[in-house]
Amino acid sequence: MEEQELQDDSLQFSSRVDLTQLQEAVSKIKSELGRVIIGQHDMIELLIISILANGHSLIEGVPGVAKTVTAKLLAKTMNVDFSRIQFTPDLMPSDILGTSIFNVKTSEFEFKKGPLFSNIILIDEINRAPAKTQAALFEAMAERQITMDGTEYPMEPPFLVFATQNPIEQEGTYRLPEAQLDRFLFKINVEYPSLEEEIKILESKHEQKDQIEEDLVNTLLTAKQIAEYQRTIKEIIVEKNLLKYIASIVDNTRTNANLYLGASPRASIAIMDASKALAAINGRDFIIPDDIKKVAIPVLGHRIMLTPEREMEGLTAHQVVKQIVDSIEIPR
Known part of the structure; x- marks a missing residue:
């Protein structure tokens, strides 16, 4: 009887917001990426979610697990501007933001925009740039605008940053502070492919021969459609008991004995979105x-x-979050 009531409720809910076009678009994007990317379904889905929720993503994994190529091909499915910036220890803020150049003809300084002025920005090895450059990037991520010489330059929507980092090689890197990490909607951990997936990767690469990966993926969405889908997401219904469930999970991180630092209200909003x-x-x-x-x-x-003691014991942040989620009663 309860199952029947839930089904009736679902049917009633399904007519409130039309999600047909959004679902079709997501399905097509996954299909396009599947022509090149083997496996990594979780990473692809989380990146699509971050676009719909208008949030930035940090992608972490060892070299060679398709972090960069997945982000690049996902950007290719959208008819928007794309920039790829390789972060290095000598990269300066002006290298990504732009700089003012003196125009001899007009006798005035003109602002030449840097590669950060794009719609989708792929930052490779974000932890390799010094603090000044990281700060310049995160200001743009947080405010979606850049201030240069007293003038504000808004970023054209969509403005999304996909950043990658290597969790193993730490020599010559600058650790991202917690306040800056908090600006990312997701941190996506990318694992090695399974044996079956790796065989398929080899087969696919062998069949591609001289074909360029970007040429195998078609453009599907415009900036206008992305903005429309982002507005649609805001219409999704959230019951009050589920808002309490989200708040309870985040609140538990602040009182958990395994944790030295808990999550902020920004995390609650991120989970909801x-x-x-x-x-x-x-x-x-x-x-x-x-x-x-x-x-x-x-x-x-x-x-x-994590507290230093738990970190030394080998406990991970993901394990603690899973424990917290499993310990809180699911709303009925």
């Missing part, structure tokens, strides 16, 4: 507890800090 996008991708205009549980780890994993 990401859950809305995940629900929409699955054709629902209302979120369910499973949506919250699925996005909690990539949202919270980089926002909390």
Whole structure:
């Protein structure tokens, strides 16, 4: 009887927001990326969620697991400007923001925009640039504008940053401070492919021969459509008991004995926004507890800090988040 009532409720909810076009677009994007990228379904889905939720993503994994190529090909499916910036220890803020150049004809300084003035920006090895350059990037990420010589330059929407970093090689890197990590909606951990997936990768690469990967992926979305889908996500329904569930998860990070630093209210908002996008991708205009549980780890994993004792024991932030989520009663 209860199952029948839930189905009736679902049918009633499904008519509130039309998600047909959004679902079709997401399905086509996954299909296009699947022509080149083998596996990595979680990374692709989380990156799509971050676009719909209008949030930036940090992608962490060892070299060679398709972090950069996935972000690059995802950008290719959208008819928007794309910039790729390789962060290095000698990179200065002006190298990414731009600089004022004196125009002899007009006898005035003109601002020449840097590569950060784009729609989708791929930052390779974000932790290799010094603090000044990182700060300049994060200001743009947070405010979605840049101030130069007293003039504000707004970033054209969509403005999304996908940044990669290598968790193993730490020599010559600058650790991202917690306040800056907090600006990322997700931290996506990319694992090695399975044996079966690796065989398929080899087969696919062999069949491609001289074909360029970017040429295998078609453009599907415009900036206008992306903005429309982002507005649609805001219409997704969230029941009050689920808002309490999200708040309880985040609040638990602040009192958990395993943690030295808990998550801020920005994390609660991030879980809610990401859950809305995940629900929409699955054709629902209302979120369910499973949506919250699925996005909690990539949202919270980089926002909390383990106590030194737990870190020495080998406990990870992801394990703690999973323990917290599993310990809180699911709303009925």
